[in-house]
Amino acid sequence: DVKVTQSSRYLVKRTGEKVFLECVQDMDHENMFWYRQDPGLGLRLIYFSYDVKMKEKGDIPEGYSVSREKKERFSLILESASTNQTSMYLCASSFPTEGNQPQHFGDGTRLSIL
Amino acid sequence: EDQVTQSPEALRLQEGESSSLNCSYTVSGLRGLFWYRQDPGKGPEFLFTLYSAGEEKEKERLKATLTKKESFLHITAPKPEDSATYLCAVQARGYQKVTFGIGTKLQVIP
Numbered sequence: 001d002v003k004v005t006q007s008s009r010y011l012v013k014r015t016g017e018k019v020f021l022e023c024v025q026d027m028d029h030e031n032m033f034w035y036r037q038d039p040g041l042g043l044r045l046i047y048f049s050y051d052v053k054m055k056e057k058g059d060i061p062e063g064y065s066v067s068r069e070k071k072e073r074f075s076l077i078l079e080s081a082s083t084n085q086t087s088m089y090l091c092a093s094s095f096p097t098e099g100n101q102p103q104h105f106g107d108g109t110r111l112s113i114l
Numbered sequence: 115e116d117q118v119t120q121s122p123e124a125l126r127l128q129e130g131e132s133s134s135l136n137c138s139y140t141v142s143g144l145r146g147l148f149w150y151r152q153d154p155g156k157g158p159e160f161l162f163t164l165y166s167a168g169e170e171k172e173k174e175r176l177k178a179t180l181t182k183k184e185s186f187l188h189i190t191a192p193k194p195e196d197s198a199t200y201l202c203a204v205q206a207r208g209y210q211k212v213t214f215g216i217g218t219k220l221q222v223i224p
Contacts, residue, residue: 004157031210042216043158043201050210058211090157096210102148103212105157 003027004106006091012112019078021109023091031094032074033103034058034066036087043090049074050096081113116141118215120202126221127192135187135218137202147185148212149178150201158201192222 007022025032033048035058045058047066055066063085067075074093078085089109095101119138127133139147146165150158162171164180171178175196177188187200199217 040216043203043214045211048210056210092157102146102160102163104160105150107155107157110155 004091004093004104006089006106006109008109009107010110010112012114013078013081014114015081015083017078017081019081019111019113021076021078021089021091021111023074023076023093023106024072025074025091025093025104026072027093027104028071029093029104030071030096031103032068033092033094034064034074034076035090035092036060037090037108038087046076083113085111086113087111116204116206116213118202118204118213120200120215120218122218123216124219124221126223127189129193129222129224130191132188132190132192134189135200135220137185137187137215138183139185139202139204140183141204141206141213143207145205145207145209147180148203148205149185149187150203152199152201152217161200189220192220194222194224196220197222 003026005024034046035043037043049055049068065077091106092103094103117140121136149161152158162178167182175190179186199219201217203212203214205212
């Protein structure tokens with residue numbers, strides 16, 4: 001069965017801290033994605049990766065960076081956390097687009113920046 | 115730019131009262147349209163992929179249909195356990211990125 005695991009369900013951090021969100025998938029998917037989900041705005045893509053060490057900016061990359069050193073793991077980094085980054089963060093993975101495969105999601109990390 | 119608009123934003127049904135959710139989209143060459151279900155505090159769960167106009171897919175009480183401009187998610191005789199937010203998303207040909215709608219929050223009352 002498809003499994004995307006996010007390291008924390010809830011996280012509270014302070015303004016200015018460097019924050020790491022981790023995501024692991026066990027399906028050997030090439031693609032991995034980071035979204036944030038906010039009421040009234042839906043899911044917005046922050047970054048995605050289509051291979052190890054490869055990344056592309058999504059719609060809202062400002063204030064974030066990512067790391068993919070291994071195929072199964074994709075990390076989202078908040079370089080200097082700010083209160084407007086309080087949100088639900090969702091990780092997803094999929095096979096390459098050509099296979100017409102949907103994205104599969106983890107259960108999210110609810111991040112609060114105080 | 116790809117766009118997805120879902121309506122209504124919220125829908126309240128009595129148990130057994132059938133209805134439809136709408137997803138209108140604009141995309142430069144559709145590769146696939148996806149429907150997801152999201153329960154509170156959880157990530158979206160994949161339901162269906164539709165590829166071309168006229169296609170239909172079914173799963174239990176849910177049926178998804180696709181035209182060139184919109185998709186419908188028909189819910190037949192819903193039960194309280196069908197209560198969730200239903201998300202629609204589109205993917206354009208040649209792109210990895212998927213554009214999501216804001217969702218329809220469905221509540222089914224016993």
